[in-house]
Amino acid sequence: MFNASLYTGTREENYTLLIKQLTGLVEDEGSRIANLANASALLQQFLDDINWVGFYLLEGETLILGPFQGKPACTRIAVGKGVCGAAVARKEAVLVEDVHQFPGHIACDSASNSELVIPLYSGGQIIGVLDIDSPSFSRFDETDLKYLTIFNERLGEYL
Template sequence: MAEDLKIITSANKADQYQSLIPQIEGLLNGENDLVANMANVCAALKEQFKWFWVGFYLVKSNELVLGPFQGPVACTRIAKGRGVCGAAWERAETLIVPDVEEFPGHIACSSLSRSEIVIPVLNDGEVIGVLDVDSSELNEFDETDAKYLQHIISLIEFQ
């Protein structure tokens, strides 16, 4: 029965994103504070999907520095190329990790994190940060998540 529930959730993932996007647009409309907007996007995503951790890291002085997030305490600084976040930054591409234990150099901020997706935030072709999402379930993320999370990031004005 629990497996059936997971299948239904997977099938409805795009619908969940499509219902969430107008809400996020409403939160961002007329607000130009970057920190406030990143914080509200994290909160909206965590509430909708009940993920373990959702947050932004921003490039500062050639390292990723923790930004707004929802979830337990997190790693504060990440070097380029280190862990999933650092690798996504270095490669400038979205990384979907079905099992974080199998990712070389994974940074274990929490042993409860089992799968992860990291989407780079680009400004004029340069990575200026990443959106990091962790789940306590294996194989939580797929191309549907990548597509919609990239779209949600594009709604935030990073300047």
């Protein structure tokens, strides 16, 4: 699901364009915060039917709120807690069709009903997660997972 006014190709073509746009934004910028901020803004513009998109950065055993687009959010999440903490603990993406059925879900925004969290790596180390919430159930699918993982990998190359 995309913002149709900006992207008019197939889902795969649109995601490929998104990744090219990300590369253009981050390749000459050395600031981690600036790159994460632009990445979250780009995703907010690109994806429809979402109510929050952003990053949590790993400090020790805690994820700390980073650049994001959306309502105020939880500022600290322990590794292993909630969907974000589970993604770090498992070292893998977590796609949740109904967050209310996810054991230990942390409800930062009661309007969220589905969530996709993808670990963010830099230099071979996990440094945080990309977190995307939607008010719709089953908003995210395998295509989103595939291309947003590539998005995250590309971003990690510049962090």
